[in-house]
Amino acid sequence: MNTAVFHPPVRTLMGPGPSDVNPRILEAMSRPTIGHLDPVFVGMMDEVKAMLQYAFQTTNNLTFPVSAPGSAGMETCFVNLVEPGDKVIVCQNGVFGGRMKENVIRCGGEAIMVEDEWGKAIDLGKVEQALKDHPDAKVLAFVHAETSTGAQSDAATLCALAREHDCLSIVDTVTSLGGTPVKVDEWGADAVYSGTQKCLSCVPGISPVTFSERAEAAIRNRKTPVQSWFLDLSLVMGYWGPGAKRAYHHTAPINTLYALHEALVILQEEGLENAWARHRRNHEALKAGIEAMGMSFVVDEADRLPQLNAVTIPEGVDDAEVRTRLLNDYDLEIGAGLGALAGKIWRIGLMGFASNARNVLFCLGALDSTLTSLGARIESGAAVEAACKVLDAC
Numbered sequence: 130m131n132t133a134v135f136h137p138p139v140r141t142l143m144g145p146g147p148s149d150v151n152p153r154i155l156e157a158m159s160r161p162t163i164g165h166l167d168p169v170f171v172g173m174m175d176e177v178k179a180m181l182q183y184a185f186q187t188t189n190n191l192t193f194p195v196s197a198p199g200s201a202g203m204e205t206c207f208v209n210l211v212e213p214g215d216k217v218i219v220c221q222n223g224v225f226g227g228r229m230k231e232n233v234i235r236c237g238g239e240a241i242m243v244e245d246e247w248g249k250a251i252d253l254g255k256v257e258q259a260l261k262d263h264p265d266a267k268v269l270a271f272v273h274a275e276t277s278t279g280a281q282s283d284a285a286t287l288c289a290l291a292r293e294h295d296c297l298s299i300v301d302t303v304t305s306l307g308g309t310p311v312k313v314d315e316w317g318a319d320a321v322y323s324g325t326q327k328c329l330s331c332v333p334g335i336s337p338v339t340f341s342e343r344a345e346a347a348i349r350n351r352k353t354p355v356q357s358w359f360l361d362l363s364l365v366m367g368y369w370g371p372g373a374k375r376a377y378h379h380t381a382p383i384n385t386l387y388a389l390h391e392a393l394v395i396l397q398e399e400g401l402e403n404a405w406a407r408h409r410r411n412h413e414a415l416k417a418g419i420e421a422m423g424m425s426f427v428v429d430e431a432d433r434l435p436q437l438n439a440v441t442i443p444e445g446v447d448d449a450e451v452r453t454r455l456l457n458d459y460d461l462e463i464g465a466g467l468g469a470l471a472g473k474i475w476r477i478g479l480m481g482f483a484s485n486a487r488n489v490l491f492c493l494g495a496l497d498s499t500l501t502s503l504g505a506r507i508e509s510g511a512a513v514e515a516a517c518k519v520l521d522a523c
């Protein structure tokens with residue numbers, strides 16, 4: 130084995146993340162590393178914060194990127210807002226709601242679960258009932274875009290319900306940010322986290338977060354210290370906080386932050402509304418192709434995420450065999466099902482830079498030819514044409 134060089138293959142990433150990274154971002158990453166307290170770097174940090182406010186549609190001061198992946202953004206929200214004994218209402222309609230529950234328990238809190246079937250949006254009536262049944266709850270936590278199923282929930286109403294019942298909201302927007310509307314201020318959301326490697330199409334490893342003034346006040350009024358030293362916002366803000374005076378907390382992932390800066394510049398150039406429309410358009414084209422093959426979607430049309438297409442695997446088809454062939458023959462990665470949906474669905478991502486007409490046609494063609502060669506009972510040869518009709522009409 131030659132361990133002197135690692136040359137990854139060039140793949141097309143159409144799974145649940147990471148998504149294809151724009152070459153501009155990879156180029157930005159290779160720029161010279163400078164110190165994490167270099168005034169020039171500090172200037173770039175301020176630009177990243179301002180561009181994140183745009184991405185999140187918020188004026189929250191406490192908006193910055195956590196130096197670790199989306200899961201660390203999740204943990205930042207929970208460890209700072211949940212103290213031992215606090216009651217948290219957690220909505221679960223897929224994998225990531227389950228992780229929220231784990232976070233609450235590890236913070237010493239009590240998780241009140243509101244569960245929905247996988248593939249469905251969160252039931253607003255059930256959440257309202259839980260808030261009524263637990264007037265002492267401190268936080269309502271939910272996933273806006275469930276990547277494990279492709280379902281989107283009504284974040285505006287959920288955040289409003291939380292406020293009505295004097296609860297803070299923790300919102301997972303890892304898969305929605307940059308792909309479908311995330312409007313932190315309009316929603317009145319309190320603690321929101323995301324990731325870089327989904328619809329921002331940046332390299333993995335960073336988690337943008339934003340906190341409302343209400344959330345900041347709750348953190349200031351904590352009775353106990355945050356049990357995580359690394360994620361304790363009162364310490365992190367010595368480095369990421371406002372003003373010119375910054376103190377060492379940890380060494381920021383300098384070059385990964387260059388990458389995030391470039392990703393946010395690209396998002397600004399395109400404009401959020403245009404990015405959302407592009408994700409919608411490419412989803413419509415993929416959907417036409419998938420349906421022309423005779424396959425169906427897991428999620429009801431109204432709740433479907435355009436950036437994460439959960440498709441039911443045709444009967445008699447071996448999930449792993451198809452994904453292996455796509456990877457080996459076409460350098461194409463699509464996602465497997467998770468948890469309750471493992472072996473039953475594929476998750477086709479059209480996220481960020483990967484959400485384009487070329488990928489739609491490429492994926493449909495590769496899937497059509499692979500399924501046909503395996504003798505699957507699909508309508509062969511119809512997918513690409515159906516997608517082209519939609520793309521032409523746009």
Ligand SMILES: *Cc1c(COP(=O)(O)O)cnc(C)c1O
Nearest residue numbers: 198199200225274276303304324
């Ligand atoms: C991917 C994802 C996460 C976790 O992000 P990592 O960067 O993998 O840690 C959390 N929530 C949702 C909804 C996700 O899709």
